[in-house]
Amino acid sequence: MQVLKQLLFALSMATLMGGTAHAAADQKAGAATAALLKSTADHSKFKELQRPFQSGPEVTKACLTCHTEAAKQVHQTQHWKWEYVNPGTGQTLGKRHVINNFCTSVSSNYKACASCHIGYGMEDGSKFDFASQENVDCLVCHDATGKYKKPSGFAGNPVTKDTEFPPGSGKIIRGIDLQAIAQKVGKTRRETCGACHFYGGGGDAVKHGDLDSSLEQPDKALDVHMDAEGNNFTCATCHKTDGHQVPGSRYAPTAMDKGGAHMRGKADSSNPATCQACHGQAPHGMAKLNDHTDKVACQTCHIPAFARGDMPTKMSWDWSTAGKRDAKGKPLVITNDDGHITYNGIKGDFVLEENVRPEYMWFNGSVKYTLLGDDIDKSRQPIAINTFEGGPDDGKSMIWPVKVFRGKQPFDPVNRSLVVAHLAGEDDTAYWKNMDWQKAITAGMATVGKPYSGKVDFIETVAMWPITHMVAPKEKALACTECHARGGRLDKIEGIYIPGRGGNRIVDTVGWLAAAALLAGVLVHGLIRFVNRKH
């Protein structure tokens, strides 16, 4: 018996080890497959790129020798134009035109802001040559080395030689090697898109709340699609780009997608970045959950909170308290326990939050902006920087999660208008240099050719940011009770009946009273019987 056992053990061990050796061989074969170059071109072998580059446009010219139509494609994008005319509202929007309640406007701050322009040298949006092909920046999206940088203050140009900036500050910006970068270009990555989109509003996580650097290497809990160990989506997996036209923009979002999942080979002009473009209209195994998809945006349940990647997002910004200096006369800076700035003399007070529960509202995809020159009535503050339109009955609206960003920013009480403040720059009028609102607004309004009365006041404003990234794994989606309850997440949503949120008050009152009266009646009846019992 003992011998038999030993024999069996030896046999099973041999099988196991044989299996392991086999698996190792498989792995080796797998590695060989992974090493297969997906691109048909090794850019380091191109003669055009085997030379030093002094500037961005020089690189672009080299790119264009093969990719002859690329710049013309980019010219048609919002990334390039920074302008979007909303066909629904007729408003001219885009970065060149809107006023927000972060740094308010790019108009007088191009040298800083244009570091996120997909071009070179946009020092002034009204004078920039939008027909220039060589000023298209290929590398900012196609850099595969992670070394390409467009520092603030250079109007979107990379720095190729070590440069002291600001001049006289003693701080050196290291020059980057454009040749090495150009020879290694590739597809866009989370990091390339993120270089701008994770840092909107002037810093990591500041603006969107659902986009920050934690999405460079997210885990599954943070983003089920981008999970670096799992699905590993890039931005372009959903924002499926064709001819450099990137779909999905918050200026005209797709609030409701009634179409089915896109199919390979089948032409489909609808937005490929929606959830439905992959998941269709009935993604849940449980029929009752699918019943929600006509009114509730997927994001509402599947993004239980934003700013979940340990990066706090800015929830409010009060410019009216800016201007304080410390004992040394430098702008006062106050940080919280986590080291994040909550007050800065050149910017004012901030409120930062992590794991933020969104607010919810009906949204039909139409966004109306308050633009420079629009009449502002202070008695009606907070002024909506933008308004999400829609309601329960228009047949086009869904309930969406939203980051509501509250601000208090300068405005002109005489001309009743929001203002452009000149913030960034090395000149005397920049607020971040001299902390003088008069100079900053005078200079800012001059750049857009709008009148400024000379009086400055501060006004409360509110801006809407749709929440659509950081989709959680399904186990982390909202439980029913989050909304199906009194005081739940959708407590303020009007126009629909939500079971569990409270029914018809009269029916409830009369019903419970009648039940109680009946119960009391039978108890009294029974009590009399008990008292009168014969034995």
Added chain:
Amino acid sequence: MGRVYIFTRFERLWHWIQAVLIIGMLITGFEIHGSYHLLGFEQAHRVHTTAVWAFIGLWVFAMFWHLTTGEWRQYIPTMKNIDKIVRFYAVGIFKGEPHPFKPTRERKHNPMQAQTYLGVTVVVTPLIWLSGLAYLFYNELGAAGFRVDLGTIATVHTVGAFLMLAFLIGHIYLGTTGHTPMAHFRAMVTGWDDDH
């Protein structure tokens, strides 16, 4: 003194399964309605809809049974002697008077009882069933072109639930009014009605 076999095995089974399902649906239904928290909305909803399908299945059998056995005739309403029944529950019961109605195989229910069961069957139950199915298949109804307000459906369903609750309170209490408080319950379990 007599002993009558009044409730057949199927009838008793039907009654008690139905009792469990109705009480279960009342408890979970009012939770879904938002009246209190017990199981949590999701679990309450799951139990409620599962019970619904069990209930519908049970009723298919019950209707078949009533039609094939002719037992549906038990519920034909009559006003004959109803005054005596009402008087008994209002006065006689406190004096220890005997119940004026003697159940038989042919007529199991006193007139008041028969009328109540009929009312529950033809008014309350359809009210709950129709509104409940509309509630469950609200999206399918909408897709088929019947745009009904969910709030209205829910309100009708709630009214039905309160009526059922009222019936349940009365029904359980009247169950204690046999010759002993447990007599009727025993009959509903064994099928035999002991008549003193």
